Amino acid sequence: MSFPIEESPILEALSSIRNRLTALKRDTVEFLKPQDVVSLYQATVKQVDRLNEIRELSEPHQPNRVDTTLADVFSLLSLFFLAIGRTKECPAIYSQVTSIR
Numbered sequence: 001m002s003f004p005i006e007e008s009p010i011l012e013a014l015s016s017i018r019n020r021l022t023a024l025k026r027d028t029v030e031f032l033k034p035q036d037v038v039s040l041y042q043a044t045v046k047q048v049d050r051l052n053e054i055r056e057l058s059e060p061h062q063p064n065r066v067d068t069t070l071a072d073v074f075s076l077l078s079l080f081f082l083a084i085g086r087t088k089e090c091p092a093i094y095s096q097v098t099s100i101r
Contacts, residue, residue: 003064014069021076034084
């Protein structure tokens with residue numbers, strides 16, 4: 001799957017966020033800190049805003065690697081929101097909705 005070159009920095013940022021979430025998931029020594037999860041969520045929202053700005057100006061969109069990485073990030077974030085007890089917030093509901101789909 002190819003993607004527009006303008007989306008390359010966004011893909012890199014999302015990959016970095018996904019790697020940090022994966023590292024948090026594997027860390028069994030320290031307790032999960034809610035502020036870590038929320039800050040990664042906020043960083044993801046910034047990247048989504050940037051992506052929306054880019055895609056508003058371009059041609060009709062075809063799903064690509066950026067979308068796949070973004071879905072992975074939101075799935076991980078959703079599970080982390082459930083783990084920290086924020087079950088009634090939108091990010092927590094994402095994994096439940098996508099599993100129904």
